[in-house]
Amino acid sequence: MTFDPESLGRTRSDLAAALSSERRRAGLTQTTLAKRCNMSQTKISNIEGGKITPTIVDVELILETLGAHDPVATEILALVRSAHTEWQDTWASQRRGLDKKQDELARLEAVTTEFRFFLPTMITGLLATPDYVRASLDRSTGDIAKVVARKLERQRTLMDSSKSFTFLLTEQAVRWPLVPPLAMAVQLGRLASLCRIPHIRLGVIPLEQVGPVVETPLSVFTVYDRRLVQVETHTGALILRDYKDVSAYREDFERYEAHAVWGDECRGLLEGWAERFTRQRQ
Structure with a gap:
């Protein structure tokens, strides 16, 4: 359709x-x-x-x-x-002010208890260091300092143990050098440390993984409970609220999830990649 x-x-x-x-x-x-x-x-x-x-x-x-x-x-x-579908284009969001979008996300996060993030391209703001956040907004317009502050404020929701978070990233997303090597090492160290929080699950799909995970186009998406899905594109975001759409993305997430590494194995990968970035700096 x-x-x-x-x-x-x-x-x-x-x-x-x-x-x-x-x-x-x-x-x-x-x-x-x-x-x-x-x-x-x-x-x-x-x-x-x-x-x-x-x-x-x-x-x-x-x-x-x-x-x-x-x-x-x-x-x-x-x-x-x-x-049941809403389109939010990037240009309209920029004209309105990207900090307003951060406020909307904060309100949605406040009423959500179960999050699923699929991240095939880059690290999401909830997991990002200040340097990484600023670099991710490099081509944005408006009061970037305010947007950075809003993004960092939203990270407080990660400490709410009444919520559960599952972040699923591809190796490309984790290792893409958006910031200089030392800043990348710090960013990967943050990911490794977040893995230790009980209500946060963080997994990585290594590049050598093959199979059904590569049979469908990979788009950034977030599932909020069974309430809605936000699918991000280069020019905007689709908000899908129908239960069939939400269920389809939850099923996609579970299929991708089976190809990821978690726990100690995931931390080992992250720490190893962080060390490589550190050596690049020397």
Whole structure:
């Protein structure tokens, strides 16, 4: 399915109108439809009023009950997928101020208890040293000092033992020399030390690993509980909230996870690579 970025996350009213129209075509009242779908009349009313966004499963059940067929059913299912998707482009974020994006992430992290980070390209801000954070923002505009400060403030969430974090990085992401050798050695030392925190799991997929892990394109993504997934691209980020999308990315994560090294073996790799960067400095 192809998404129009400008329409993502803005189709709730279109979806509500389409479902209401299809119900009326079928000659059913909201109460009758609710009973046949084992839903409350209030829920049907809120869906048709655009007050809540139904899940794909909800819509599939409603369409089946209404006897809707293609192309109407296909169009309505496309609307619900779009209604659960949001596009945040890089340029709009920069115009608004990248520190605002950091504030949004902090609010999301505050209400999340289980995190999964897949990092095939570079080290994420939660794990980064100040030097690495500044280097990662080298091409950004605006008040970079404020953005760096916000990113470093967000790292405090790592110390919350009521949350669990799993970070999965490729060897390329870990060893990419974004900063000078000595700063890279410090960065890898930080990763190795974070491995020792009980509620933080950090794994690395070594370059020599082959198999299913390389069969699909590798994109940076973060799974927040079962609530949503953020998929990062070069020009922005997709926010996916439908449970099917979230489940698909969780399954991808588990498949990649099986190819990583963890614990003492992971620390050994990180410390060895840090030592190599240290020797480059000498």
